[in-house]
Amino acid sequence: MLLTDEYEDTVCGDPTVTWGAGATGFWVMLFVFSKIPELLDTVFIVLRRKPLIFLHWYHHVTVLLFCWSAYSTLAASGLYFVAMNYTVHAIMYGYYCLQALKMLPRSFPAILITVSQILQMFIGTGVCISCWYYNLTGKSCQNDQSNLIAGALMYGSYLYLFADFAVRRYLFEKPKGKGAAKKLA
């Protein structure tokens, strides 16, 4: 990513101006608090007695706590995470819905979902590290230091876990046809 002045403005600007108020602010608020009802995903897995992988519940727990922390410390870079996550979730939940209805075409490349998730983790880690760098070099960047470290660790660990999942699922596992993609996040 190009670290231009424009980019710095988008991750460092005062959130009350950038994403705090108005329609965008309203949807950022909904995003943060929607992490609570999203825990229902796991309730479905448990009640349907489906395999529950570590990545799934680790993701739900850490996302909830990170959103809480980022929102309460007014993390300037927050809008990047919100916008990315909304986009990936729109695709992913659409995929899960079709999967539950058994309406997915057999040829649907499930790897696209995993790739979009891995891409999200790459950008997320990058944004956190760049803000950290801005803080270290003494630029005025409205991001709480411990929130950034938590974010970088969180995104980094997701990156590792999703990549690990992708390698095992797409490189080593024999294709099983439909229903092979496990529920992730």
Added chain:
Amino acid sequence: MSTLSNNLSKALKYLPTLISTPLENNFKSEYFTDFAANTWPFAIGIVISYLLFITIGSKVMQMVEKPFDLTMTLACWNAFLCVFSFIGMLKTVSLSLNNNAVHYCCKYMTSMYINRFLT
């Protein structure tokens, strides 16, 4: 070409407010950010009960004869989250590419691609 990128950035900027209710437009985040800052025990409590639910729930489900068939409920839940996330995407993505960034990206792109074809 700069008018094109200017118009594009303007259009993107107004996308979140295109179809939005007064509730959204007059929204102020202070109350909610303060709420998040003051309710850490609540968030941690939710996480602990979530983990307890997983541990106890899985054990209970092992004892139950047949797992629940919640296919349709799950499909509806996922459909709801899909629509919700899609609207959220429309409301947030455009602003994360702020005016300057869009201007920058488009100026760069036009000089890279369009000019090459035109000249």
